[in-house]
Amino acid sequence: MNLVMRIKDFSPQRKFAWSVIGIILLIGLQLSYMRFFKGFASVTNLSDEFPWGFWIGFDVIAGVALASGGFTLCFLVYIIGYHRYHSIVRPTVLTAFLGYILVAVGLLYDLGKYFNIWHPLVMWNPHSVMFEVAWCVMLYLSVLFLEFVPMVLEKFNLQTPLHFMQKITIPVVILGVLLSTLHQSSLGSVYLIVPEKLHELWYTPILPLLFFLSAITVGPAMVILESALSSKIFHRGLELNIMVDIAGFQLVGMIVYVGVKIQDLFVRGVVPSLFTGSYEATHFMLEIGILLAACLILILPKLRAHPRWLLLSSILTVVGILYNRLNISWVGMMRSSGTFYFPAWSEVFISLFLVTIGAVAFYFIVKWLPVFPEIEGNEENA
Amino acid sequence: MQETKPGKAILLDFTECIGCGACEQACAKEHGLPADPPEDRLSHKNYTVVLENKGQHYRKMCMHCLVPTCVSVCPVGALEKTDEGPVVYHPDRCIGCRYCMMACPFQIPKYEWEKPVPVIRKCIMCNERVKEGGETACSWVCPTGACRFGSREKLLAIAHRRIKAFPDRYVDYIYGETEVGGTGVLMMSGVPFADLGFPEDLGTKPLSELTWTVMSKIPNIVITGGLLLGGISWIIHRRMDIEKENLISPARNGQLNIKPVEQLDKEIVKGEEQSGKEG
Numbered sequence: 162m163n164l165v166m167r168i169k170d171f172s173p174q175r176k177f178a179w180s181v182i183g184i185i186l187l188i189g190l191q192l193s194y195m196r197f198f199k200g201f202a203s204v205t206n207l208s209d210e211f212p213w214g215f216w217i218g219f220d221v222i223a224g225v226a227l228a229s230g231g232f233t234l235c236f237l238v239y240i241i242g243y244h245r246y247h248s249i250v251r252p253t254v255l256t257a258f259l260g261y262i263l264v265a266v267g268l269l270y271d272l273g274k275y276f277n278i279w280h281p282l283v284m285w286n287p288h289s290v291m292f293e294v295a296w297c298v299m300l301y302l303s304v305l306f307l308e309f310v311p312m313v314l315e316k317f318n319l320q321t322p323l324h325f326m327q328k329i330t331i332p333v334v335i336l337g338v339l340l341s342t343l344h345q346s347s348l349g350s351v352y353l354i355v356p357e358k359l360h361e362l363w364y365t366p367i368l369p370l371l372f373f374l375s376a377i378t379v380g381p382a383m384v385i386l387e388s389a390l391s392s393k394i395f396h397r398g399l400e401l402n403i404m405v406d407i408a409g410f411q412l413v414g415m416i417v418y419v420g421v422k423i424q425d426l427f428v429r430g431v432v433p434s435l436f437t438g439s440y441e442a443t444h445f446m447l448e449i450g451i452l453l454a455a456c457l458i459l460i461l462p463k464l465r466a467h468p469r470w471l472l473l474s475s476i477l478t479v480v481g482i483l484y485n486r487l488n489i490s491w492v493g494m495m496r497s498s499g500t501f502y503f504p505a506w507s508e509v510f511i512s513l514f515l516v517t518i519g520a521v522a523f524y525f526i527v528k529w530l531p532v533f534p535e536i537e538g539n540e541e542n543a
Numbered sequence: 544m545q546e547t548k549p550g551k552a553i554l555l556d557f558t559e560c561i562g563c564g565a566c567e568q569a570c571a572k573e574h575g576l577p578a579d580p581p582e583d584r585l586s587h588k589n590y591t592v593v594l595e596n597k598g599q600h601y602r603k604m605c606m607h608c609l610v611p612t613c614v615s616v617c618p619v620g621a622l623e624k625t626d627e628g629p630v631v632y633h634p635d636r637c638i639g640c641r642y643c644m645m646a647c648p649f650q651i652p653k654y655e656w657e658k659p660v661p662v663i664r665k666c667i668m669c670n671e672r673v674k675e676g677g678e679t680a681c682s683w684v685c686p687t688g689a690c691r692f693g694s695r696e697k698l699l700a701i702a703h704r705r706i707k708a709f710p711d712r713y714v715d716y717i718y719g720e721t722e723v724g725g726t727g728v729l730m731m732s733g734v735p736f737a738d739l740g741f742p743e744d745l746g747t748k749p750l751s752e753l754t755w756t757v758m759s760k761i762p763n764i765v766i767t768g769g770l771l772l773g774g775i776s777w778i779i780h781r782r783m784d785i786e787k788e789n790l791i792s793p794a795r796n797g798q799l800n801i802k803p804v805e806q807l808d809k810e811i812v813k814g815e816e817q818s819g820k821e822g
Contacts, residue, residue: 202656209586209653212644240772242779245812273639273654273661277619280638284619290754291618291642293761331780335772339765353753354616354646357742369757 182517189514192507196270204507208500215504218490219512220267222348223483224260225298226376230387231257231305232341233380237410239334246403249388251312251532255523256387258305263519265302270511290350297344304337312530345376352489360493361431362445367421368489374418375482381411382455382478389472394524397533405466411478412459419452444484444492451481550628550727551673552695553682554702555602557732557739558712559689562600564593566681566690573669573680587653587664591681597734602690604681605630605651605666606719607727608749613643613652615751621663628695628727629668637662648723648745668727695727702731724749787813 171179195203207214234253237243269275281295307326314323349372352359365371385404392399426432435442455477464470495502527533570591571578577588584603585592591604611630614622621636622643643663644652655661669679677683682692691698699720706713718736719726722745730736737743786809 198659200655200657200659200661205656207656209644209656210650212641212654236772240776240779242776242783271640273641274637275639277636277638280619280636284621284636286615286618286620288615288751288755288758289618289642290758291616291640293758295618331776332773335769335776338772339768342768343761343764350754350757351642353757354612354750356750356753357648357744358645366753 182521185510185514185517189511189517192511192514193270195507196511197275201273204505204511206502206505206508208502210498210500211494211502213490213494214502215491215508215512216267216271218487219483220271220515221264222351222490223486224264224267225345225348226372226379226482226486227383227479228257228260228264229341229345229376229380230383231260231308231380232301232337233377233410234384234407235308235334236338237407239331240338246407248400249384249403252387252391252527253384254305254308255312255526255532256383258302258309259519259522259526261298261302261305263515264298267512267515270515290347290353294344294347294351297340297347301337301340301344304333304340307333308337312532316530341376342373346370346373348372355494358494358497359489360441360496361429361434362426362441363489363493365425365429367425371418371422371425374414374421375485378411378414378418379478379482381407381414382475382482385411385471385475386479389468389475391527391533395527395533399468401466401468401471404468404471408459408465408471408474411475412456412465415452415456415459415478419449419456422449441493441496444488448481448484448488451477451484455481550626550695551668551692552607552628552698552727552729553604553668553679554691554693554698555728555730556689556691556702556705557599557601557730557734559687560593560600560602561687561689562593562595563686565684565686566602567591567593569680569684570666573672574667585651585653585665587655590664590666594739596739599732599734599739600689601730601732601734601739604728605668606649606722607666607668608723609725609727610723610749610751612646612648612723612750615749615754616642616646618642625670625674627670627673629670629673630727631667631670632663632665634662646750648742648750695729698729702729705731721747723747783809 192204196205201207205214205216230253234246234250238246238250265278269278272278281292282299286292307329311323311326314326346369349368349370352364352368353366356364384407388404389399391397426435435445455474458464458470458474458477465474491502567589568578570576571589574590576590583592583594591602593600593602595601607624607628607630609624611622611624614620614624614630617637618640619636619638621633621638622630623633624630639661641652641654641663644650644654652663652665654663669677669681672679678692682690685691691701699717702717702720706715706717712733714732714735716732716736718730718732718741719728724747730741732739790809
């Protein structure tokens with residue numbers, strides 16, 4: 162009864178948004194059924210020639226990078242001591258926690274024998290990068306859970322465990338930063354084994370370093386983007402001075418990342434292959450171009466301090482890093498595979514389905530738990 | 544890192560192959576696969592194919608590398624290099640990540656894309672037969688001696704002798720002798736291997752070394768990184784505590800504060816923090 166009344170009170174935009182979400186969830190459920198009961202061929206364009214497609218590229222390789230806001234911000238706040246960013250720690254930790262859960266769920270869709278996902282726990286192969294990534298992601302998910310759980314404890318006013326959690330915050334954060342450093346870079350190491358398959362513009366022995374640098378670049382950008390979005394959706398103010406500050410860290414990371422990336426092209430002597438007119442070259446130039454545009458906005462202090470430009474630079478950064486991950490997992494792997502891969506609509510839709518679930522979960526958790534102090538318990542605003 | 548176990552091997556002499564397809568049939572029968580290869584390429588339905596190019600028959604199958612890339616990348620050890628030589632697969636361990644398909648330099652492992660619970664399929668060098676001292680189905684059935692089974696050292700010696708005796712007949716190259724550290728399948732051809740679609744620029748080192756150089760640094764990163772982060776955090780927070788103490792009772796250090804504005808700022812931040820916690 163209560164729910165019906167509330168839906169009646171929704172504004173037209175809100176009704177529309179919820180209808181779209183509902184439709185996405187319904188179609189996503191149907192596609193999930195097909196994936197798990199009819200096999201890959203029914204929903205994907207994956208093949209023996211191209212065994213890793215959109216799900217690995219977007220849900221896992223890019224997803225992990227985009228969820229890096231958690232460890233970068235926790236590093237700044239708890240290790241370096243920038244306690245004035247404290248107000249955005251909780252939404253960021255929540256985003257990272259949900260992000261990593263989505264990565265794990267996305268992985269379930271991509272694993273042929275998803276019910277064996279726990280096997281790396283007991284069946285070890287320390288020579289495998291995938292083994293290390295599996296362990297790091299599992300452990301980091303636990304760390305994120307520990308960082309998330311104080312919000313629940315606070316909600317139910319459980320003081321004793323809350324005090325205990327506060328005491329172990331710094332060791333937990335250190336563990337989180339270490340694990341993130343390892344698996345963010347290891348996702349780059351995953352591609353070290355394919356020197357003859359990944360296009361030379363992207364294949365470099367320093368892939369792990371580039372993956373790590375790009376992760377700490379996109380982390381702050383995701384924090385800004387996510388804060389801007391929640392300020393819109395939850396009608397709360399944007400802490401602009403904090404955002405501008407964080408954008409400063411992002412700029413440093415980005416300059417180092419793009420610098421190392423370009424220098425690496427010279428060191429390996431593959432600059433000529435930028436000008437061969439191949440589709441790889443086009444994609445590579447676009448990828449770098451997007452990041453340079455974001456750099457340019459942040460370098461100019463006037464633009465950086467302007468909310469719209471700041472938001473634009475964050476979007477560009479996120480798109481640029483996402484583009485990089487898809488270039489490595491998809492564009493750069495295509496020529497050697499001897500086939501043309503383009504994801505089936507259902508592949509993309511399942512990823513959209515998962516992202517939607519994440520966003521809806523974020524929405525309801527913010528309504529329920531003390532994520533943003535002023536929204537907690539304010540359920541009438543739903 | 545991994546030990547090299549040469550073990551048993553297969554020697555394929557393409558110049559002797561008449562393209563009868565007996566090996567394909569025998570393989571299909573041995574492993575319960577559909578008897579007629581549905582396509583002219585490897586798939587989960589056929590572990591080996593006989594093809595023809597430039598007037599010469601040739602064959603594709605798992606190379607059974609001495610240090611297999613697939614074995615090194617598999618996170619759960621579902622692929623294994625046995626002491627006898629075959630690279631075998633344990634479907635019950637497999638999680639279906641398909642990293643082996645991605646990493647194999649010869650693009651050998653194939654997948655059952657149509658099945659709800661798919662497994663990897665590839666030649667396993669008739670592991671059961673080899674373990675019992677027998678030979679592979681394909682070499683056993685080959686009518687011309689184009690496919691021979693034996694110890695890798697002996698087969699390699701035979702191959703070198705043949706090339707020396709008939710230099711006009713062969714390309715002076717034994718494919719698999721050094722590729723990615725050497726393979727358990729050795730190939731001889733009258734046509735350049737590149738024309739047959741075999742990758743030529745694989746190098747002579749196992750690909751897994753590329754990863755291991757990074758992986759082996761991980762314990763160091765963890766220990767150094769952990770100490771570094773802990774140290775930084777401790778120093779910074781210790782200094783913050785001292786500043787707070789000075790602010791509360793400047794007399795304790797016998798001097799007044801030099802930069803009161805900054806410290807007031809910190810006090811405000813601290814206040815905000817507390818109110819944040821309370822809220």
